[in-house]
Amino acid sequence: xxxxxxxxxxxxxxxxxxxxxxxxxxxxxxxxxxxxxxxxxxxxxxxxxxxxxxxxxxxxxxxxxxxxxxxxxxxxxxxxxxxxxxxxxxxxxxxxxxxxxxxxxxxxxxxxxxxxxxxxxxxxxxxxxxxxxxxxxxxxxxxxxxxxxxxxxxxxxxxxxxxxxxxxxxxxxxxxxxxxxxxxxxxxxxxxxxxxxxxxxxxxxxxxxxxxxxxxxxxxxxxxxxxxxxxxxxxxxxxxxxxxxxxxxxxxxxxxxxxxxxxxxxxxxxxxxxxxxxxxxxxxxxxxxxxxxxxxxxxxxxxxxxxxxxxxxxxxxxxxxxxxxxxxxxxxxxxxxxxxxxxxxxxxxxxxxxxxxxxxxxxxxxxxxxxxxxxxxx
Amino acid sequence: xxxxxxxxxxxxxxxxxxxxxxxxxxxxxxxxxxxxxxxxxxxxxxxxxxxxxxxxxxxxxxxxxxxxxxxxxxxxxxxxxxxxxxxxxxxxxxxxxxxxxxxxxxxxxxxxxxxxxxxxxxxxxxxxxxxxxxxxxxxxxxxxxxxxxxxxxxxxxxxxxxxxxxxxxxxxxxxxxxxxx
Numbered sequence: 033x034x035x036x037x038x039x040x041x042x043x044x045x046x047x048x049x050x051x052x053x054x055x056x057x058x059x060x061x062x063x064x065x066x067x068x069x070x071x072x073x074x075x076x077x078x079x080x081x082x083x084x085x086x087x088x089x090x091x092x093x094x095x096x097x098x099x100x101x102x103x104x105x106x107x108x109x110x111x112x113x114x115x116x117x118x119x120x121x122x123x124x125x126x127x128x129x130x131x132x133x134x135x136x137x138x139x140x141x142x143x144x145x146x147x148x149x150x151x152x153x154x155x156x157x158x159x160x161x162x163x164x165x166x167x168x169x170x171x172x173x174x175x176x177x178x179x180x181x182x183x184x185x186x187x188x189x190x191x192x193x194x195x196x197x198x199x200x201x202x203x204x205x206x207x208x209x210x211x212x213x214x215x216x217x218x219x220x221x222x223x224x225x226x227x228x229x230x231x232x233x234x235x236x237x238x239x240x241x242x243x244x245x246x247x248x249x250x251x252x253x254x255x256x257x258x259x260x261x262x263x264x265x266x267x268x269x270x271x272x273x274x275x276x277x278x279x280x281x282x283x284x285x286x287x288x289x290x291x292x293x294x295x296x297x298x299x300x301x302x303x304x305x306x307x308x309x310x311x312x313x314x315x316x317x318x319x320x321x322x323x324x325x326x327x328x329x330x331x332x333x334x335x336x337x338x339x340x341x342x343x344x345x346x347x348x349x350x351x352x353x354x355x356x357x358x359x360x361x362x363x364x365x366x367x368x369x370x371x372x373x374x375x376x377x378x379x380x381x382x383x384x385x386x387x388x389x390x391x392x393x394x395x396x397x398x399x400x401x402x403x404x405x406x407x408x409x410x
Numbered sequence: 411x412x413x414x415x416x417x418x419x420x421x422x423x424x425x426x427x428x429x430x431x432x433x434x435x436x437x438x439x440x441x442x443x444x445x446x447x448x449x450x451x452x453x454x455x456x457x458x459x460x461x462x463x464x465x466x467x468x469x470x471x472x473x474x475x476x477x478x479x480x481x482x483x484x485x486x487x488x489x490x491x492x493x494x495x496x497x498x499x500x501x502x503x504x505x506x507x508x509x510x511x512x513x514x515x516x517x518x519x520x521x522x523x524x525x526x527x528x529x530x531x532x533x534x535x536x537x538x539x540x541x542x543x544x545x546x547x548x549x550x551x552x553x554x555x556x557x558x559x560x561x562x563x564x565x566x567x568x569x570x571x572x573x574x575x576x577x578x579x580x581x582x583x584x585x586x587x588x589x590x591x
Contacts, residue, residue, distance in 0.1 A: 159567070180567045183532050195535070200475060201562060202535065221470035223539040223563050226532060239536060241543065241561065242470060246536045268494075270536035284533055286540075290492065291533050312492075314530040327530060360530055379574055405531065 043138065044082025045075040050101075055092035057120045061099065061127045062090060067167060068131030068145040073369060073389045074138070083107075084138055095120040101130060103137055112137035124169060135367075144367040148409045150174065150184045150192050151383055155401040161194060162403075163209070166365075168396045174207065186409045187229030193217070193236060195225040204238060206253075218251065226271060229253070231278045235298075237261070239270055248272055248283060250298050261300045273318045275341075282306070282316045282324055282341070293326055295341060306341055307348070313337075317371075319364030325351070325371050327360045334358040336373055338388060351388050362386075363407045372396060374404035470560055477518065477590030482510060484587040486570075487545060488580065492529070494540035496548050504545055507587055508552040519554075520588040521545050523563045524570070526579035531565055538563035545585045 047066065052058035069075045075084070088100040097120055103112035112133060118126040125146070132143030145166050153162045153173075159181045161174040175181060177198045184194035192207045204218035204227045218224040218238055223246055226239030230250075238249045246268040248261040262269050267287030274281055279298055284291045287303075293313050294303035307313040307328070316326040324341055327334045328348075336352040336359045352359035357377040364371055365385070375384040375393070381402040384393045397403040485503040487496060496504060511517055523542030525534035542561035550556050569582045 180564075182535065182565070182567065197564075197567075201473065202564075219473070221473040222543075222561050223535060225535045239532075241539045241563075244470075245543065246539050268536050268540045271530065271532040284530075284536075286492075286537075291529070312529070314533045329529075 042076040043074055043084055044078050045069060045138075046078050046080060046082040046085040048079045049085060049087040051089040053089075053091045057092040057095075057097060057123050058090040061097065061123050064124050064127035064167070065131050068128055068143070069134060071167070071385075071394060072131065072135050072143055072145070072367070073387050073391050074135060074141075086134070092120055097123055097126060099126065099130060101133075103134055105138055124165065128166065141369070142367045144365040144370055144408070147366050148186075149363075149372055149383070149396065149406045150186050150194075150409075151397075151403055151406040152181050152184065153397075153399065153401055153403045155399060161192070161207075164396065168398070171399070174209075183225065183227070183405055184407050185228045186407045187233060187236075188231060188410050189229075189233040190409070191229060191233075192407075193227035193229055195227065204236070206236075217253070226269075226283075228273055230274050231276055237272045237274060237281055237298075239272065246270065248281065248296070259298070261296060261298060262303065263300070264303075271315050273316050273324075275318045276320055276322055280318075282318050284314050284316070293324070293339075306339060315361050317363050319368055320366060321368040323368075325362040325364060327362060327373075334360045336360075336362045336371065336386060338371075349388075351386050353393060359384075359386075361405050365408045366410055372406040372408060374406070376404075470557065473560065474518065480514075480517065480589045480591055482587075482589050484510075484589070486587075487541075487585045489541055489583040489585070491526075491579075491583065492537070494523075494537065494544045496544050501548070504548050505552070507589075508549050508554055510589060511549070511554050511558065514589075514591075516591060518558045518560070518590050519549070520560050520562055520590065522568075522586045522588070523561065524568060524582055524584050524586070525566045526582040527566050527569070527574070528579065529566075531567070535563050535565035538565045541583075541585050 052062050066077055083106040085104045087102045090099045097118050099116040101114055105111045128145035131145040135143035147166050148163050150161055150163050152159050158178050161181050161184050163172045163174050177196055180197040182195040184192050186192050190209045195202050196205050202223055202225055203216055204224045205214055206217045207214045220240055220242040222241035228237050235250050235252055238251055239246050240249050245265055248269050250259045250261055267285050270284040272281050272283040280295055282293055282295050285294050288309045290312050291314050292305055293307040293316050294305050296303045312329040314327050316324050318324050324339050325336055328337050337348040338351050339348040357375050359373050359375055361374045362371045369389050371386045373384055374381050381404040383396040383403045383406045385396050386393050484507055487500045487503050521542040523538035525538050546559045546561055571578045571581045
């Protein structure tokens with residue numbers, strides 16, 4: 033998709049022919065569905081008129097929800113015609129699923145409503161990992177390390193990797209979200225951090241300093257085999273992110289004197305700089321449709337930029353608002369349109385969702401404490 | 411808060427955390443916590459045996475986390491913004507540490523690298539490590555064996571002071587020392 037100016041047109045979506053029964057659960061379903069479709073950025077909801085009409089009903093019978101859903105699009109006919117079921121307690125999840133189906137049927141794009149985010153929260157007094165739904169609801173505390181958690185990244189197979197000082201040293205751990213099990217996967221001498229799982233789920237890229245300098249390594253998750261990728265005695269590496277091709281890696285290096293973004297391959301090709309020398313560019317995330325978001329310090333404030341490594345590299349696009357806050361740690365949503373990030377104002381951090389399509393940022397969290405370093409699930 | 415008090419508090423906290431991790435081979439089913447559905451899960455650390463022979467050039471060898479903390483009041487080294495260079499004015503502090511290690515042949519050193527709150531947390535983990543490594547390099551050049559010196563970066567996660575002004579930032583850009591018997 034292309035990036036449009038603020039206020040670009042949205043598709044009218046008429047809800048007037050979608051019915052709910054009198055149950056609270058059905059009301060909740062409708063509320064979550066409407067919120068998700070609005071947040072998707074593609075639609076302006078109406079109660080009459082619009083290129084798209086949603087027909088059907090949501091009913092609760094003995095705590096079982098049934099949703100019948102038909103979507104008609106002007107000039108295209110019926111683009112979606114389905115029934116959905118779930119237990120009443122899963123009504124929010126069902127609404128997210130239906131919202132994503134509608135986005136896909138009408139626009140051809142993936143939605144983000146069903147996805148989740150992992151992030152660091154300080155609510156407990158320690159820096160622990162939490163998981164939330166795409167609308168900030170359903171918050172679950174994932175770790176009880178009572179230590180310091182840093183830079184969680186959600187991998188392709190329901191795994192989260194992160195750095196923790198649980199054992200007194202910066203080590204990398206892998207959490208299986210389904211089972212709740214956890215393994216320590218990197219605890220060499222020195223620094224273990226920068227973990228990001230490859231798109232095929234087989235490898236993890238790491239920053240290790242065990243050989244005398246922070247460098248990039250790739251470790252096979254099954255065999256444990258470690259391959260060194262960078263060899264830069266005069267420069268230090270950080271913050272790697274896999275490209276969607278599972279071969280290229282974008283990362284931060286200070287070899288030019290300031291932190292800048294470079295791209296290399298897992299075989300260890302010479303790093304190619306993609307940001308302008310003299311700026312301070314950090315925390316890249318390489319998204320599903322091949323564009324990279326990162327944070328850069330401009331006139332004393334951190335802003336989020338977008339760059340297309342296959343396009344014109346000298347023209348990064350600003351996607352965070354110039355509202356005086358610091359925007360850092362961007363993470364692509366699976367819809368390839370929205371970007372979660374940390375927004376800090378008056379030294380307090382909350383997670384926000386930016387829209388590369390031009391809509392205003394939305395707060396994901398509004399909880400006590402600091403919330404930062406978000407990473408979307410697939 | 412004066413640096414001496416702050417440093418001693420940090421030492422006490424580190425002694426406690428080291429006492430908890432101890433020098434035993436990590437056993438399966440170590441520290442645990444509830445999983446996302448509330449079940450308690452166990453951490454399964456990879457055994458250290460796997461890394462015993464894995465040292466590259468300039469490498470630090472296998473991590474050691476045993477030993478008794480010696481009560482030495484070692485001055486913290488400060489760094490310029492985004493820099494890991496040990497400036498001339500700070501070198502006497504490293505010389506002091508070298509002297510202590512030379513006089514205690516069995517002692518080992520842990521250098522902790524820290525950053526101020528500016529910049530990304532991930533980059534600051536690397537920068538903190540670069541600072542610790544720079545001090546380590548200096549000590550190796552002074553004749554201390556590399557396998558006596560380990561580094562630990564805290565990035566921006568463990569500030570000495572909690573202000574947001576330039577002076578607070580300056581006091582957080584530091585490398586601290588722990589000497590173990």
